[in-house]
Amino acid sequence: MSPDHHRAGSGEAAHGRFALADQVGPRFSADWKSADHRARRLVSEFIGTFGLTFVLSGGAAILASHGGAQLASFQYAFTLSAVAALWLVAAVYCLGDISAHFNPAMTVAFTLRGDMGWPMAIAYVFVQLFAAAAGSLVAAALFGYGGNLAATMPQPGEYWQAVVFEGILTFGMVLVVLSMANGPKLVGPFVPLAVGAYVMAAGTMGGPYDGAAFNPARAFGPDFARGDLSTYWVYPVGSLLGVIGAVLTARFLRGPAKAQEAAAAMGAPLDRD
Numbered sequence: 001m002s003p004d005h006h007r008a009g010s011g012e013a014a015h016g017r018f019a020l021a022d023q024v025g026p027r028f029s030a031d032w033k034s035a036d037h038r039a040r041r042l043v044s045e046f047i048g049t050f051g052l053t054f055v056l057s058g059g060a061a062i063l064a065s066h067g068g069a070q071l072a073s074f075q076y077a078f079t080l081s082a083v084a085a086l087w088l089v090a091a092v093y094c095l096g097d098i099s100a101h102f103n104p105a106m107t108v109a110f111t112l113r114g115d116m117g118w119p120m121a122i123a124y125v126f127v128q129l130f131a132a133a134a135g136s137l138v139a140a141a142l143f144g145y146g147g148n149l150a151a152t153m154p155q156p157g158e159y160w161q162a163v164v165f166e167g168i169l170t171f172g173m174v175l176v177v178l179s180m181a182n183g184p185k186l187v188g189p190f191v192p193l194a195v196g197a198y199v200m201a202a203g204t205m206g207g208p209y210d211g212a213a214f215n216p217a218r219a220f221g222p223d224f225a226r227g228d229l230s231t232y233w234v235y236p237v238g239s240l241l242g243v244i245g246a247v248l249t250a251r252f253l254r255g256p257a258k259a260q261e262a263a264a265a266m267g268a269p270l271d272r273d
Helices: 016-027 035-066 073-095 104-113 118-143 146-150 159-178 191-210 216-226 234-254 259-266
Strands: none
Touching: 035 073, 035 118, 035 146, 035 216, 073 191, 104 118, 104 159, 104 216, 104 234, 118 146, 118 216, 146 216, 159 191, 159 234, 216 234
C-alpha cells in the first residue's frame, strides 16, 4: 500500500478515499458497504454509458439512412462529436452527484489516484462495457447497421500509431477532469461543459483518423454489436497509457487527492433517514 493510502494516525496524512473516511466517519460509503449506494451508482453508470453509445450508433445509422446527403468524413466526425458532447453534458449535469464516469479510463484514473478501490472499479468497468454494448445493440435493432454504428477503426497498417494517438487523447481527457479547481467535482457548474468541449474538439479532430474514442467502452459498444473486435485492442491499450501519464502528471501538478476530490469521484451517499 502506498503512503497515500495510509489512514490518519499512522504518522502520515490520509489522502483520497481514506481522508474522506476519516473526515465523515460512519456516513462514508465509498467502500461500498451500502447496497443502496452500490446499486444507484451502477445504475447511473449504465444510463450514462448506454446513452452515449446509443446516440452515437443511432446517430451514425440515421445519418447513413436518412441524412439526405453524403457527408465527408470530417463532417461526419463533427456531427457525431457534437451528438456525443451534448449527451455527455446533459448526462453529467443529471447524474454527476451520483456517478458520472461513463468511461473505463476515468474509472481507472480515479482508482490509481486513490479515490476508489479496485473491486469497485472492476464492477464499474463491467457495467460500462455491458451498457455500451446494449446501447449499440438497441440502436442497431432500431435503425440498422448504417455508418458502421459509429465504430472506431484504426487506419490499416497504423495500429500502433492509433495506440499512441488514443493515449494522447485519453491523457488530455483525464487531465482535464483531474485538474479542475476542486478536483473531479462532476456536479460543479463548469466541469460538464469542459468535458463536452474536449469531446467535441478531440472527436472532430481525430474522428476521421481512428474514430477518436478515448473511451474503451465507447469503442467496445459498436464493435460488439457489429461482431468485429479484431482491432478493439488498440483503444484500451492506448487509453491505459494515457491514464497512467495523466494521473502521474496530475499528481505532480496538484499533489495527492484530497477528501473532497474523493467524495466527488465516489458520489454522494443516499441518506434515507
